[in-house]
Amino acid sequence: GNSVTQMEGPVTLSEEAFLTINCTYTATGYPSLFWYVQYPGEGLQLLLKATKADDKGSNKGFEATYRKETTSFHLEKGSVQVSDSAVYFCALEAAGNKLTFGGGTRVLVKP
Amino acid sequence: EPEVTQTPSHQVTQMGQEVILRCVPISNHLYFYWYRQILGQKVEFLVSFYNNEISEKSEIFDDQFSVERPDGSNFTLKIRSTKLEDSAMYFCASSVRGDSPNQPQHFGDGTRLSIL
Numbered sequence: 001g002n003s004v005t006q007m008e009g010p011v012t013l014s015e016e017a018f019l020t021i022n023c024t025y026t027a028t029g030y031p032s033l034f035w036y037v038q039y040p041g042e043g044l045q046l047l048l049k050a051t052k053a054d055d056k057g058s059n060k061g062f063e064a065t066y067r068k069e070t071t072s073f074h075l076e077k078g079s080v081q082v083s084d085s086a087v088y089f090c091a092l093e094a095a096g097n098k099l100t101f102g103g104g105t106r107v108l109v110k111p
Numbered sequence: 112e113p114e115v116t117q118t119p120s121h122q123v124t125q126m127g128q129e130v131i132l133r134c135v136p137i138s139n140h141l142y143f144y145w146y147r148q149i150l151g152q153k154v155e156f157l158v159s160f161y162n163n164e165i166s167e168k169s170e171i172f173d174d175q176f177s178v179e180r181p182d183g184s185n186f187t188l189k190i191r192s193t194k195l196e197d198s199a200m201y202f203c204a205s206s207v208r209g210d211s212p213n214q215p216q217h218f219g220d221g222t223r224l225s226i227l
Contacts, residue, residue: 043220101154
């Protein structure tokens with residue numbers, strides 16, 4: 001079946017540091033890939049997406065590239081802010097319309 | 112921006128009791144979903160719903176669970192006889208279409224269900 005694996009947290013960074021969260025997936029067919037973010041006390045918000053190989057999704061300074069050859073969709077941001085502290089979820093959508101999520105990675109950015 | 116709203120934000124229920132979690136999807140959306148997240152675990156798909164019937168359900172979604180769209184705006188998840196292991200955060204989501212990643216799912220803030 002489909003699965004998503006992402007690095008465990010928490011990831012603790014200083015402001016303006018570079019952030020990478022690794023995500024790899026297993027899926028049949030050609031899934032679409034997503035990053036969702038959950039800020040404290042809030043629901044899941046779509047951060048970015050990519051629908052086919054080599055697509056790059058980007059939003060709010062975050063980027064992720066759909067790498068079919070390595071079945072990966074790593075999330076990166078060049079300079080994090082305190083307001084980026086949240087839990088980040090990698091997810092895929094394959095055949096059908098349900099999302100399969102990774103376990104989430106908590107990121108804490110300190111001033 | 113339109114939002115998916117869920118009520119209540121926290122529900123505490125005695126084991127064996129029935130519970131109904133409520134969701135108001137975004138008004139022009141046609142596909143509706145429930146997911147749950149047990150504390151410390153992954154967000155898991157429960158069920159999808161379109162055109163007044165279940166499109167897909169997971170193995171978690173057994174006979175104790177049911178969904179309903181009782182009117183034009185609400186989408187509910189009912190757990191008939193709650194168990195301790197039903198304690199989780201339950202998320203409702205909706206999307207315009209079910210077959211297009213360019214119309215992604217929008218999530219509510221969740222209902223935390225605690226079974227005592």
